[in-house]
Amino acid sequence: MKNIGVLAALAVLLGGCASVQPTLPDDYQGPTATIQDSERRLERGKANLFYLESIDGKRIKTSRTESLSASYGQGDSLETVLLKNWVPAQRQVFTIVGRTTYAMPMRAMTGTVYEIKGDVDFTPEAGRSYTIKGHLSEDRAAVWLEERVSGKVIEKFEVEGDSELGFFEK
Numbered sequence: 001m002k003n004i005g006v007l008a009a010l011a012v013l014l015g016g017c018a019s020v021q022p023t024l025p026d027d028y029q030g031p032t033a034t035i036q037d038s039e040r041r042l043e044r045g046k047a048n049l050f051y052l053e054s055i056d057g058k059r060i061k062t063s064r065t066e067s068l069s070a071s072y073g074q075g076d077s078l079e080t081v082l083l084k085n086w087v088p089a090q091r092q093v094f095t096i097v098g099r100t101t102y103a104m105p106m107r108a109m110t111g112t113v114y115e116i117k118g119d120v121d122f123t124p125e126a127g128r129s130y131t132i133k134g135h136l137s138e139d140r141a142a143v144w145l146e147e148r149v150s151g152k153v154i155e156k157f158e159v160e161g162d163s164e165l166g167f168f169e170k
Helices: 002-017 063-071 105-110
Strands: 032-036 038-043 046-055 084-088 092-102 115-122 129-136 140-147 153-160
Touching (some): 038 129, 046 063, 046 129, 063 092, 115 129
Parallel strands (some): 032 129
Antiparallel strands (some): 046 092
16 A cells, blocks of 8 residues: 555656646737757657757757657657747747657667757747757757748857767766
8 A cells, every 4th residue: 555655656746747838828919939840860760859848947848758759659660740839929048959869768778869958048039930950960969049031040059079968868
């Protein structure tokens, strides 16, 4: 009976970790912009994803979690889901990420996972579209936010050299 209580408490704690916020508050009526995630497919079961992770420190639904969910039970086949997030056209801090993602957790644990992230403090222009792009390799990692039509880079985070995650970071 004691084990059931421990399991219930653990389930509640883990459930709290999974809560995410919408990118637009329910009552928001103002102007908006969009931020589109992107990918670079490396093989059937592996891709580099470039995505929005949080807004003003609040976690949101991400392309990484949606892709892992869509790929569950499909073996080594990564079904990528790239989100297009509608955001208020107001100053906020957007956390953008570039990360290697595998369909199978075991491959992630034994394979190479690169990651880079950064906070972009800016005001999206109403009606504009932005895309998160990047590059991940052994020699360099970069992630940036750019205005979709013009290609103008809003902000870029770059590391020369190794950006590989350690075993316990994956």
